[in-house]
Each structure stands twice: as C-alpha cells, then as structure tokens.
Amino acid sequence: MSNIHTSNLHVEKAASSKLKDVNFENLAFGKTFTDHMFMCDFVDGEWQQPKIVPYGAMPMEPSARVFHYGQAVFEGMKAYKDEHGDVFLFRPEENFERINKSCARLAMPEFPREFFFEGLETLVNLDKDWIQSGVGNSLYVRPFAIAIEPVIAAAPSQSYRFMIICSPVSPYYKGKVRVLIAEHFSRSADGGVGYAKAAGNYAAQFYPTKLAQEKGYQQIIWTDSNTHTLLEEAGTMNVFFRINDTLITAPTSDRILDGVTRKSVIQLAQDNGIDVEVRPIKVHEIVEASENGTLKEIFGAGTAAVISEISAFEYRDKVHEIADLGQNGYAAQLKQKMLHIQHNLSEDKHNWRYPVK
Ligand code: COI
Numbered sequence: 001m002s003n004i005h006t007s008n009l010h011v012e013k014a015a016s017s018k019l020k021d022v023n024f025e026n027l028a029f030g031k032t033f034t035d036h037m038f039m040c041d042f043v044d045g046e047w048q049q050p051k052i053v054p055y056g057a058m059p060m061e062p063s064a065r066v067f068h069y070g071q072a073v074f075e076g077m078k079a080y081k082d083e084h085g086d087v088f089l090f091r092p093e094e095n096f097e098r099i100n101k102s103c104a105r106l107a108m109p110e111f112p113r114e115f116f117f118e119g120l121e122t123l124v125n126l127d128k129d130w131i132q133s134g135v136g137n138s139l140y141v142r143p144f145a146i147a148i149e150p151v152i153a154a155a156p157s158q159s160y161r162f163m164i165i166c167s168p169v170s171p172y173y174k175g176k177v178r179v180l181i182a183e184h185f186s187r188s189a190d191g192g193v194g195y196a197k198a199a200g201n202y203a204a205q206f207y208p209t210k211l212a213q214e215k216g217y218q219q220i221i222w223t224d225s226n227t228h229t230l231l232e233e234a235g236t237m238n239v240f241f242r243i244n245d246t247l248i249t250a251p252t253s254d255r256i257l258d259g260v261t262r263k264s265v266i267q268l269a270q271d272n273g274i275d276v277e278v279r280p281i282k283v284h285e286i287v288e289a290s291e292n293g294t295l296k297e298i299f300g301a302g303t304a305a306v307i308s309e310i311s312a313f314e315y316r317d318k319v320h321e322i323a324d325l326g327q328n329g330y331a332a333q334l335k336q337k338m339l340h341i342q343h344n345l346s347e348d349k350h351n352w353r354y355p356v357k
Contacts (some may be wrong), residue, residue, distance in 0.1 A: 009118055011126070014054035022147045024132055027170050029304065030140065034127035038119040041148070042109050045306060047162070050115050050122055055165065061150035061337070067156040069156070071147035072199035073102035073275040076303040077260075078138040079166075079356065081131040082344035086357040087124060089141070090342050094260045099143055102196035106203045108145055115162075116143070123164055124356050130168050135339045140169040140304065144199075164214035169321035172304040173218065176311035176324075178232060179298075180217040181283055183207065183316070186225035187235060187255070188341040194255035205235045217314065218249040219300070222281060224255065231281045237300030237308065242330055243289045244296065261338070268337050274330060283315060290320040298322060307335035 011041035014035040022032055033055050040050035066072050075095040080088050096117070100110040124131075124141065131139045137265055147157030187207040188194025193201060205220070212220050221239055224230040232250050240261040241248045247269050252258045269276050290313075298310040309325045309331045312321045326332065340346040344353060 008050055008115060009122055010051040011122065012051065012053045013126070013208050017129070019129055022130075022168065024137070024168065024256075027168060029169050029172050030142075030167050032167055034130045034139070034166040036123055036126050037166075038123045040063060040111075040115055040119065040162045042160040042162070047109070047112060047115060050119050050162075050192060052119070052126065060148060063150040063152050065147035065149050065151060068152050069147070069154060070198075070200040070203070071106055071108060071157055072144065073099060073106055073108065074142060074144035074197050075099045075102075076197075076343070077141045077143070078169075078303055079128075079131055079141055080342045080344070081128070081133040082353075083133055084109065085133070086344065087128050087357060088344055088356040089120070089124065089341070091264070091352045092120060092354050093261050094263075095143065098197065098258065098260075099145070103145060104200060104337070105193055105196040106198055107322060108147070108160055111145065111162050119164055122355050127166055128356070130166065132168065133343075135343050135345070136170060138169055138342075140167045141165075142167065156351065162238060169304070171308075172302075173308045175191045176309050177219055177300065177309055178217045178312045179221050179314075180212040180215065181221050181231070181313055181315040182223045184208075184226050185220075186228075187220075187222040187224040187232070190254050192254060195252065195257060197257065202235070209235070215314070221313065229283055230257050231283055231286065233259075234300050237302035237305045240265065240297075240299050240301060241281060241286055241289075241295065241308075242297040243285075243294050246277055247330060248277045248281050250281055251278050259302055261303055261306065264303045264338060264352065265307065265334055268334050269330065271349075272333075272337070286313075286316055287318075287320065290322070293343060295322065297329050297331055299329075307331050307338065 017035050036052050037055045038052050041048045077095045148161045149157035149159040156353045219234045221234050222232045233256050300308045
C-alpha cells in the first residue's frame with residue numbers, strides 16, 4: 001500500500017486491484033464496486049480529515065442512529081470515459097447542492113464544497129480504469145451520508161460519516177418499463193421529504209413496488225397524496241408525457257425530486273424546438289389522451305435510468321399500451337443527445353461536462 005497526502009485528503013491505495021475479476025459484459029446494477037472509497041467523519045461539530053481507503057466493510061456500532069431512525073441521504077451521479085480515455089462527470093455541482101439540501105432537511109450537517117470535489121475527483125481518477133468507454137457504459141458514483149453516533153435516543157446524531165463509493169454500470173432498466181399508477185399508497189406528502197434524496201423515501205416504496213411487480217410492472221408512477229389525481233414521479237425517475245408534440249412534466253415541489261436528468265431533458269427538448277410544459281398533469285388527462293390516440297410517449301428520466309421508455313401503464317385495472325416509436329420518439333432522440341454530451345461526442349453548450357483531471 002502507498003500513502004499520498006494532498007492538501008486535505010489522505011489516500012491509502014489498495015494493495016491490488018479487483019478489476020481483473022470483473023465481467024463488464026454482464027454487470028448487474030450496483031453489485032460491483034471499485035477498489036477505493038472516500039470517507040470523512042463529522043465529530044465534535046467539525047468535519048475531520050477526509051480520506052480515500054481501499055473499498056471494504058467498516059465497523060459500526062449497532063446503536064448507530066442510522067440503523068434506528070434512518071438519518072441517511074444519498075446522491076447518484078455518473079462518470080464517463082470518451083474514446084481518448086478522458087473522464088467526465090455530468091453536472092456534479094447539482095448533486096453537491098442537492099445532497100446538502102437533503103442533509104439540511106434531515107437535520108444533518110452540510111458537507112464542505114472543497115472536500116466534496118477533491119474527494120470526488122481524486123476517487124474517480126484513482127479508479128478510472130474501471131470506466132469503460134463507449135455509449136451506455138459508465139461509473140455510477142454514489143455519495144451518501146449517515147448518522148453514526150451510537151445513541152438510540154430519537155434525536156439528530158452528533159456524528160456523521162460522508163462517503164463516496166463507485167460501481168461500474170450498464171443501463172438500469174434493460175428494455176421498456178411498464179408502470180402502475182398509484183391510487184392508494186403515497187411516496188411523499190406536502191411538507192414531507194419527497195424532494196430530498198432521503199434513504200427512507202426509497203425504503204417506503206419497496207412494498208408497494210413489490211406488489212406492482214407481482215402484477216408485472218417494474219415501477220409505480222406516484223400520484224399526489226391528497227387526491228391521487230396528479231401524476232408526480234416514478235421513484236427512481238422523473239416522468240415525462242408526450243401528448244401530440246408537447247412534452248409535459250410535473251413541476252418540482254416538496255413531494256418531487258428535482259432531478260438532474262429531468263432538468264437536462266427539459267433544456268435539451270427546448271434547445272431542439274420541442275414545446276415543453278412544466279405543469280400539474282391529471283391522471284385523467286393521460287387516460288383520455290391514451291384513449292383518443294394523442295398520448296404518444298411516456299418516459300422516465302434519472303441518473304441511473306438515463307431515459308427509459310414506458311411501454312404501458314395500468315390505472316384502475318385498465319392497461320393502456322403505448323405504441324413503440326423507436327428511434328423517432330422524443331425519448332430515443334433526447335437520450336441520444338444526452339448520452340452524446342455525457343460521452344464527449346457532441347458540443348456541450350451548457351457546460352454540463354466536468355472534466356476529471
Ligand atoms: C439515481 O438515478 O441515481 C437514483 O437515485 C436511482 C437509484 C435509486 C437507483
């Protein structure tokens with residue numbers, strides 16, 4: 001092992017790499033991790049010296065508050081390699097800002113910008129051999145923060161750990177996605193934590209999603225908890241509806257994640273002359289559009305999912321199939337434009353690419 005000290009960061013390199021054991025042709029999402037991880041503890045009211053160490057298990061007391069009260073937030077971002085071997089992140093500033101909004105909502109301390117970016121870049125650079133070039137391949141980067149104080153009183157922790165781990169991935173959804181529109185369960189509520197990437201938001205979806213999966217649907221499109229009449233998001237993705245030639249997506253709110261891919265899709269669509277409406281969308285509007293033939297597409301947008309076409313939705317026991325527009329669909333066209341920017345294959349007029357040096 002060799003040790004490197006940068007200004008703030010202590011790096012302990014892994015003695016050997018696990019890379020040779022990885023089959024990149026057959027990657028299950030999020031099951032394989034690179035050689036290193038970043039960590040930084042918050043103790044006595046201060047973030048301590050950050051470090052990068054070999055990826056592996058870490059001791060933690062069973063009384064750590066995260067295990068009892070779910071004081072945990074995370075982010076999802078990706079690193080890409082172009083054909084020359086240069087590595088890029090996509091809009092990491094957005095993830096940095098959002099994890100700190102999530103931290104604030106869960107009464108967790110915000111993480112300092114210079115620690116985040118130095119840790120992120122050093123880690124991705126150290127493990128860059130794990131990134132395969134080629135559209136569709138990427139390194140999923142998972143920053144997260146957890147409450148580690150060993151106290152089970154129900155109160156915010158006094159100590160935290162901020163970490164970043166990395167996992168080489170291929171697309172999250174293989175093929176098209178079928179969804180169920182929620183009528184009973186809710187993902188989030190006014191005044192709640194729906195806009196934050198709080199770990200508990202995801203745990204709470206697992207049971208209703210399991211019921212949906214038993215009926216043949218991969219995901220649920222959540223509706224507003226008050227009336228179940230407005231379409232919101234799909235939990236791992238924001239959702240877009242195309243009626244005739246207009247793309248519609250719900251406005252962000254307390255209840256909806258302000259997705260980085262969502263805002264990039266809106267911008268790319270506008271750049272390409274597509275009419276975009278950001279407004280509340282009634283379930284009945286989509287059902288009616290499906291019945292009168294004006295509903296052309298539904299797709300999800302998220303970091304893991306990129307842009308995933310939705311081929312059918314079920315509402316009140318009726319299944320609505322959506323015709324496949326293939327490469328002519330907005331989903332396919334916007335996905336290609338997004339991937340080309342991410343992989344340094346096209347102009348990046350909004351400066352979304354962030355070179356990792
Ligand atoms: C992401 O797209 O990064 C997400 O957060 C989805 C994840 C839960 C797989």
